[in-house]
Amino acid sequence: MKFTNKDVLLFDLDGTLIDSVPDLALSINQMLNALDMTPYPTDTIRSWVGNGAAVLTKRALSGSIDIDPDLDATYVEKALSIFLSFYDKNVCVETTLYPNVKSTLESLHSDGYRLVIVTNKPEQFVRPILKHLGLNDFFEMVVGGDSLPKRKPDPMQLTYVCETLGVSPSSCLMIGDSKNDIFAATAADMQSIGLTYGYNHGEDINSHGASLVLDNFAGIIEALVPITEPTY
Incomplete structure (x- = not known):
């Protein structure tokens, strides 16, 4: 499957980008x-x-x-x-990045995608982790588990990102490792990628209705039709 017309990529943190x-x-x-x-x-x-x-x-x-x-x-x-x-x-003593995370994010950022963190982790811990692991400059927005009254699997965080950035759900893609990410995306009318390697309480991520399921984070690049510059 290929995703077209995506401008904003929303990433879960724990179990998706990092093993915390x-x-x-x-x-x-x-x-x-x-x-x-x-x-x-x-x-x-x-x-x-x-x-x-x-x-x-x-x-x-x-x-x-x-x-x-x-x-x-x-x-x-x-x-x-x-x-x-x-x-x-x-907060970041033994926390590590999953394989291919940094290089993939660097590539996506360079290609013009707007990158956002949407996590259930308290917001105060997110930026220090991103900074320590060299990811901070990639993300223009962070929404934590205590940033809003509700969190994933509720769609509020995802809807908030759309409203704040002035984009539609159809131009966004939610990427995460658990059913909370997939359910939130579905409720927000947003497509999603499920990753098989994270924290999903032993449940098969394939069973939760993600638009696409990947074993490798680097596969995100191949799943996206590149952003093209407008022609005049």
Whole structure:
């Protein structure tokens, strides 16, 4: 499949551009230790990532991807604050780029595409990560999980990008690794690319209705019909 007339590319962050699990797991386990709770293996925490900091905190407190409905709200807020404090110190210690991410973004940016981050990660952490990994200059806009009242899978973040940049959903493409990205794009009337290597809680990304599914980030370039200069 080839996408035509795309000007704006919206990218999820965790599980799409970066593998942030090592630093998230470190910070979650530091939080659990501070609360005198048992820490978990990194691979277990990996299965909980993808729905924002608050949900990750609740899953850690529950010890399961299924959140305990009886969790005390005040205790959750305390735990979340502790987690965010630790993550602020660990935000880019072992976080790494997935293969071909930087070269692909550089190529897309050079080709004239407008690049945007749309993530459920709290906004305060996004630019420091992008800067540390040498990606900051590629993105003209960042929308975090706490930037607006709602976040993916709700389409609000995507609609906000369209309104802010003055573009239509049909000229945009959402690229992510989880069903939250695909569902948000569908609800925003936007086409999407699903990536198979990220955090989708063990579910096959092919089952969520993405316009195209790729195994390799570099495949995005081939999936786009290049922007052409207007002829006069």
